[in-house]
Amino acid sequence: AAGVIQSPRHLIKEKRETATLKCYPIPRHDTVYWYQQGPGQDPQFLISFYEKMQSDKGSIPDRFSAQQFSDYHSELNMSSLELGDSALYFCASSPRGSGRALDEQYFGPGTRLTVT
Amino acid sequence: KQEVTQIPAALSVPEGENLVLNCSFTDSAIYNLQWFRQDPGKGLTSLLLIQSSQREQTSGRLNASLDKSSGRSTLYIAASQPGDSATYLCAVMDSSYKLIFGSGTRLLVRP
Numbered sequence: 001a002a003g004v005i006q007s008p009r010h011l012i013k014e015k016r017e018t019a020t021l022k023c024y025p026i027p028r029h030d031t032v033y034w035y036q037q038g039p040g041q042d043p044q045f046l047i048s049f050y051e052k053m054q055s056d057k058g059s060i061p062d063r064f065s066a067q068q069f070s071d072y073h074s075e076l077n078m079s080s081l082e083l084g085d086s087a088l089y090f091c092a093s094s095p096r097g098s099g100r101a102l103d104e105q106y107f108g109p110g111t112r113l114t115v116t
Numbered sequence: 117k118q119e120v121t122q123i124p125a126a127l128s129v130p131e132g133e134n135l136v137l138n139c140s141f142t143d144s145a146i147y148n149l150q151w152f153r154q155d156p157g158k159g160l161t162s163l164l165l166i167q168s169s170q171r172e173q174t175s176g177r178l179n180a181s182l183d184k185s186s187g188r189s190t191l192y193i194a195a196s197q198p199g200d201s202a203t204y205l206c207a208v209m210d211s212s213y214k215l216i217f218g219s220g221t222r223l224l225v226r227p
Contacts (some may be wrong), residue, residue, distance in 0.1 A: 033214060042205060042217040043160070056212045090160065096213060104150055104165040105215060112157075 002026055004108035006091050012114045013081050021076040021111045025093030031055070032074040033105060034066060035090040043090060049074055050096055081115045088112050118143045118210050122218035129196055130226050137191040137221045139206030144184050147209040151180050151191050154203045154220070163204075164191070196225045 005024040013019050025032050031050045035043040045058035049068035060066075063081075068074045078085060089112075092105035119142045129135055139149070151163045164173045164180040166189070172181040179192040193200060203222050207215040 031213070035215070042219045043207075043215075045214040045216070048212075048214060056214055058214065088157075088159075092215075094213075104148065104162060105209075107152075107160045107162070109159040 004091055004093050004106055006089075006108040006111050008111060009109065010112050010114075012116065014116055015081055015083065017081050017115075018077065018079045019081060019113060021078070021089050021091075021113070023074045023076070023091030023093075023108060025072050025074070025091075026095075026106055029093035029095045029106070030072060031094045031096040032068055032072070033092040033094075034060075034074070034076050035092065037088040037090065037110075038084075039087070046076070078113075083115050086113060086115045118146075118208065118216045120206060120208055120216050120218035122204075122206055122221050124221060125219065126222040126224075128224040128226060131196060131198060133196050133225075134192070134194050135196055135223075137193070137204050137206075137223070139189040139191070139218055141187045141189075141208050141216075143210070144187055145211055146184065147211070147213070149180075149182055149189050149209070150207045150215070151178075151189075152205040152207065154205060156203075160205070193223075196223075198225045198227050201225050 033048040034046040037043040046060040048055040052068045066076045088110045090110045091108045123138045152160045166182040177194040203220040205220045207217045
């Protein structure tokens with residue numbers, strides 16, 4: 001079965017650079033969630049999209065932006081990177097629009113971002 | 117604001133023991149609760165999902181229970197094996213469909 005795809009899997013950037021993380025949800029899933037997991041920490045919700053519209057927003061810095069495209073893939077854009085942005089970034093998808101809003105979120109393998 | 121707490125933070129047991137991991141949450145208005153496994157530096161593997169209307173779910177040696185009214189869930193692992201060593205995360209889905217995670221329990225099963 002198809003899973004959530006994230007690219008790249010690893011990314012190394014320098015301070016003040018920009019980074020773009022991509023997420024391709026499971027086919028027919030219309031909802032995408034982004035989570036950030038810092039070293040030794042639990043995953044924290046950043047932002048979500050449902051049917052290409054922002055659905056909810058968590059503790060996402062103003063330097064970060066995200067969107068969901070017509071094919072339902074999503075991109076997380078991160079600018080003016082800081083050392084503290086080094087983390088594992090997870091994307092998850094779910095078929096919320098199917099009416100089965102209680103379904104689980106399916107997680108991708110994550111993108112490990114290292115800022116030097 | 118929903119808060120999820122997991123106890124204990126770390127656990128070391130000999131192989132073969134049955135063990136219980138605990139998860140508590142402050143707001144009972146949840147859609148579901150998921151237990152995940154995470155190996156060091158790796159992704160999240162979903163173990164069990166319990167809908168808010170359910171009381172337990174089982175998969176192999178794993179059994180998860182949910183008491184929504186008291187804000188508690190337990191993950192029971194039977195006959196633990198060294199391969200079970202990992203961090204176990206509990207997460208609840210809140211009213212806006214996002215997951216709120218606990219800090220996890222780091223499990224070490226000694227051969």
